[in-house]
Amino acid sequence: MSEQSQFSIRHTRPARAAFALRPLLWIGPAIALIVVVVLTPVVVMIHSSFENIASDGFVVGGAGFSNYKYLWHEPALKGVVFRTLLWVVVVVGVTLVLSLALAQLFNQRFPGRRAARTMLILPWAASVMMTALIYRWALDPYSGAVNIILHALGIVHRMGSTQADWLGSPGWAMFWMMIVAIFVSLPFTTYALLAGLQTVPSEIYEASRVDGASHWQTYRSITLPMLRPAILVATTINVINVFNSFPIIWEMTRGGPGYETSTTTTFMYILKQAFIGESAAMSAVNFLLVIVVVLVFLRVAGWKEQVDQ
Amino acid sequence: MRKRQFGARLAVVAAASAAVAVAAAGTSSASTVKAHAASSDVTLKLVVADYGTGPSNTSLKYWNSMAAAFHKQNPSISVKVTDIPWTNFDSEVQTMIQNKNYPDITEGDYFSAYAQQGLLYSAKQVLSDSANLLPAFKNQGSYKGTQYGLPWTTSSRTLFYNKKLFAKAGIKSAPTTWAAIEADAAKITKLGKIGFGLPLGPEEAQAESLLWFLGDGGGYMNTAGNKWTISSTADVTAFNFLKGMVAAGDTEPDPGTQDRTPLWEKFAAGDVGMINGSPALIPIIQAGKVLSSSQWASVPIAGKNGPLKSTLGVCDNVAAFKPNGHEAQIKAFLNFAYQNKYQLQFDREYDLLPATVSAANALKSDPTFGSFIKALPYSVQYPINTAWAQVKTDIQNTIGTAVTGTPSAVLGQLQSQAQRLGS
Numbered sequence: 034m035s036e037q038s039q040f041s042i043r044h045t046r047p048a049r050a051a052f053a054l055r056p057l058l059w060i061g062p063a064i065a066l067i068v069v070v071v072l073t074p075v076v077v078m079i080h081s082s083f084e085n086i087a088s089d090g091f092v093v094g095g096a097g098f099s100n101y102k103y104l105w106h107e108p109a110l111k112g113v114v115f116r117t118l119l120w121v122v123v124v125v126g127v128t129l130v131l132s133l134a135l136a137q138l139f140n141q142r143f144p145g146r147r148a149a150r151t152m153l154i155l156p157w158a159a160s161v162m163m164t165a166l167i168y169r170w171a172l173d174p175y176s177g178a179v180n181i182i183l184h185a186l187g188i189v190h191r192m193g194s195t196q197a198d199w200l201g202s203p204g205w206a207m208f209w210m211m212i213v214a215i216f217v218s219l220p221f222t223t224y225a226l227l228a229g230l231q232t233v234p235s236e237i238y239e240a241s242r243v244d245g246a247s248h249w250q251t252y253r254s255i256t257l258p259m260l261r262p263a264i265l266v267a268t269t270i271n272v273i274n275v276f277n278s279f280p281i282i283w284e285m286t287r288g289g290p291g292y293e294t295s296t297t298t299t300f301m302y303i304l305k306q307a308f309i310g311e312s313a314a315m316s317a318v319n320f321l322l323v324i325v326v327v328l329v330f331l332r333v334a335g336w337k338e339q340v341d342q
Numbered sequence: 343m344r345k346r347q348f349g350a351r352l353a354v355v356a357a358a359s360a361a362v363a364v365a366a367a368g369t370s371s372a373s374t375v376k377a378h379a380a381s382s383d384v385t386l387k388l389v390v391a392d393y394g395t396g397p398s399n400t401s402l403k404y405w406n407s408m409a410a411a412f413h414k415q416n417p418s419i420s421v422k423v424t425d426i427p428w429t430n431f432d433s434e435v436q437t438m439i440q441n442k443n444y445p446d447i448t449e450g451d452y453f454s455a456y457a458q459q460g461l462l463y464s465a466k467q468v469l470s471d472s473a474n475l476l477p478a479f480k481n482q483g484s485y486k487g488t489q490y491g492l493p494w495t496t497s498s499r500t501l502f503y504n505k506k507l508f509a510k511a512g513i514k515s516a517p518t519t520w521a522a523i524e525a526d527a528a529k530i531t532k533l534g535k536i537g538f539g540l541p542l543g544p545e546e547a548q549a550e551s552l553l554w555f556l557g558d559g560g561g562y563m564n565t566a567g568n569k570w571t572i573s574s575t576a577d578v579t580a581f582n583f584l585k586g587m588v589a590a591g592d593t594e595p596d597p598g599t600q601d602r603t604p605l606w607e608k609f610a611a612g613d614v615g616m617i618n619g620s621p622a623l624i625p626i627i628q629a630g631k632v633l634s635s636s637q638w639a640s641v642p643i644a645g646k647n648g649p650l651k652s653t654l655g656v657c658d659n660v661a662a663f664k665p666n667g668h669e670a671q672i673k674a675f676l677n678f679a680y681q682n683k684y685q686l687q688f689d690r691e692y693d694l695l696p697a698t699v700s701a702a703n704a705l706k707s708d709p710t711f712g713s714f715i716k717a718l719p720y721s722v723q724y725p726i727n728t729a730w731a732q733v734k735t736d737i738q739n740t741i742g743t744a745v746t747g748t749p750s751a752v753l754g755q756l757q758s759q760a761q762r763l764g765s
Contacts, residue, residue: 103762108755109740174595175613193536194595201596287544290598291743307735 075320082313100314107311109292109300114322116207117276117296121326124211124275128218129268133260135219136226157220165284168213172285174198203293206286210294213281218274222267229263230256265334269327276323297322384671385420389438391431391450391658393495393692401425404691412678419671426450444665446672452483452491452659454728463662465489468673469680474698479657482723491659492676493697495688498655498717499553500640502619504612504633507535511615516641518649520557520583523616527592530615537592539609539617540584542742545601548724548734551741552654553618554580556722557645562733562760563725570733573750573757579646581749588745598742618643620656621693621714640713655721657697729764736760 057064085096104110139150156164171178174197183189189197199205233256241251279298282288288295288303295303297319304312388409394400402425409421424445426434431450438445439456456462465472465483475493483491503516511529527537541550555561560576563569571577587593594600594608609617610630617623619640627633642649660679662672678684685701688694695714696702702718705711724730736759744752 193534194591198595198599201599286599289544289739289742290596290746291740293743303739307732 078313079317082317084310086309096310100310103311104314113295113297113300120296121275124214125271128215128222132222132226135223136230139227140230153220156217161217162280162284164217165213165281169285172199200286206294210281210285218271225267226263229260233259383418384668385422386446386671388421389424389445389448391428392425408684416674444663446666446668447662449494449660450658452661454485457485457490461663462490463664465492468662469676474700476697478719478721482726483659493657494660495694496657496697497620497695498714498721499618499620499653500713501643502640503616504638506637507615517644519644520646523644531592536594536614539605539614540593540597541600541602541605542597543599543601544738547741548737549654553643556650570757570760573753577753578750581744585745597745624693652720652722653717732763733760
């Protein structure tokens with residue numbers, strides 16, 4: 034502190050300004066990176082949502098709000114938005130519940146724990162696209178492994194039938210895609226919660242044992258509250274990831290039949306083939322939607338309390 | 343200032359990719375081009391799409407050998423060939439035009455926008471016998487009554503059927519009506535195979551749908567080409583029929599999610615009784631090595647009450663660009679390239695059909711291509727409308743839901759979207 038004040042006494046104004054700007058030297062590159070890589074595309078995206086762009090990419094002129102108007106009148110939009118919310122809630126919810134259990138399991142000492150923990154990373158380490166493709170082939174109506182098993186069990190009556198074509202009917206396709214999405218989200222979530230579990234001091238558990246608390250009581254009134262920051266972080270990141278999830282849906286159904294398994298992200302991509310401006314409008318709405326969803330979640334979860342802690 | 347920097351960077355990138363393109367094409371360096379220019383020689387820049395499946399049959403080979411033969415006859419004109427994979431063709435040509443790095447000739451997709459901007463020579467200016475170009479394809483390459491897109495290679499659709507499965511199911515002859523298709527498909531389905539392959543997924547739903555519309559005298563637009571007719575009674579009837587077939591299980595499950603290529607491969611594997619196809623299906627059948635040439639055949643597509651008199655025909659085009667001012671040289675080259683010899687060589691290499699009357703006549707009695715050739719003069723094209731590209735995308739994405747949903751509602755939705763985009 035004293036050094037700083039000496040500095041300011043001895044030096045003239047420009048020098049003082051230069052000193053004040055000195056931190057910029059260190060954080061400048063990071064800020065520049067954020068501006069170029071994060072903010073610029075956002076600005077360009079929002080700008081192009083107000084332009085009239087021909088399907089071969091030439092800008093024909095301004096469009097005002099007409100891209101948003103067309104998007105609003107898109108008959109598929111309502112279903113797409115509803116499906117997106119369902120997709121996020123189910124995938125994140127189920128992932129979280131399963132991860133809480135898994136984290137508990139992996140927090141125990143048992144032989145082979147290290148190997149088991151490593152295996153848990155695998156779905157995370159594998160490319161999501163690859164995982165989605167494997168599931169798609171496993172669900173092939175004529176020769177998919179899942180169908181062969183279900184056929185042998187007598188659940189699927191005939192290979193190659195409509196019943197065996199899981200990805201062809203919107204409801205079942207969503208079901209299977211959710212399974213894949215949960216499968217690839219588990220590792221990160223489990224590890225985030227596992228890290229949280231390991232910060233819980235063992236004295237508290239000892240004290241509760243001395244007081245005669247049951248396992249369930251301990252879990253509810255000690256583990257879960259202590260895990261709250263970890264759950265918050267894991268949920269927020271998952272919500273954003275799952276909301277923007279593209280490869281699973283794209284590789285398994287391309288959002289079809291029609292748009293009946295599309296979420297806002299894949300719908301935006303399909304629109305881009307011919308309606309670039311409208312697609313940009315969808316992106317802008319998507320961006321806004323994810324921000325709103327996250328803000329609402331943080332508010333409900335009492336984000337401020339967590340930070341103050 | 344910022345903008346200029348960006349521009350400069352773009353130019354560097356473009357130059358670098360151009361260098362790569364030149365290196366890849368394995369042609370002469372910039373200095374030889376200069377030498378040509380000094381002796382008033384001309385180098386034509388020919389940009390072509392690649393129809394090959396790999397290095398062994400790349401289109402570069404075909405064009406380079408033709409260019410060499412041409413150069414021998416016309417020593418003052420050299421032809422520099424750049425070939426581009428189909429997936430990048432549109433965007434790379436667009437980039438060349440935007441950067442004012444004009445080709446002299448392109449072969450592949452044709453853009454009516456360039457004719458509109460006055461960048462193209464007309465067919466008459468660059469081909470002596472332009473009447474030899476198949477007249478059926480004249481309209482799709484025309485702008486305000488003048489032909490700018492010269493058809494180079496074409497294909498038409500026919501109904502392929504598996505003779506082996508037909509014999510097994512006790513079917514005597516190929517179907518010519520919808521009723522026969524339905525009956526035959528049901529018999530083949532009983533054998534545990536797919537009766538009729540119906541690809542209504544995004545890959546090419548607009549083609550499959552049109553073939554059924556035509557069977558009932560329908561289509562995407564009226565004959566005058568000024569009104570969309572996607573939700574016409576004829577079109578809805580066609581999809582009601584298809585819906586019945588799908589519900590009866592006579593097609594593959596959920597046709598709205600099935601793309602053309604995988605189904606063609608299933609036909610080649612002997613798992614499909616009937617499917618609408620183009621000559622491009624033939625190499626897939628041959629590569630499959632399951633069906634010998636006597637075990638399948640192709641016939642005119644079945645319609646509601648009889649075989650189609652006109653089927654869907656598509657073509658790729660040659661376009662000649664004005665900005666470099668090489669009219670005479672382009673004409674010399676195109677006159678050379680459009681000889682029967684080169685037309686037929688190209689079509690044999692890639693199992694496609696010729697685009698000139700004389701070459702088509704030469705192939706009329708060909709056992710493999712004869713039926714396609716006979717269909718060519720009557721072929722129907724997609725609408726010639728500026729909104730078609732967007733309408734097509736809509737059709738590809740949603741028309742398949744008509745066979746599981748309500749045909750009139752799905753087609754009605756497409757109709758109103760098309761009307762919004764432009765009649």
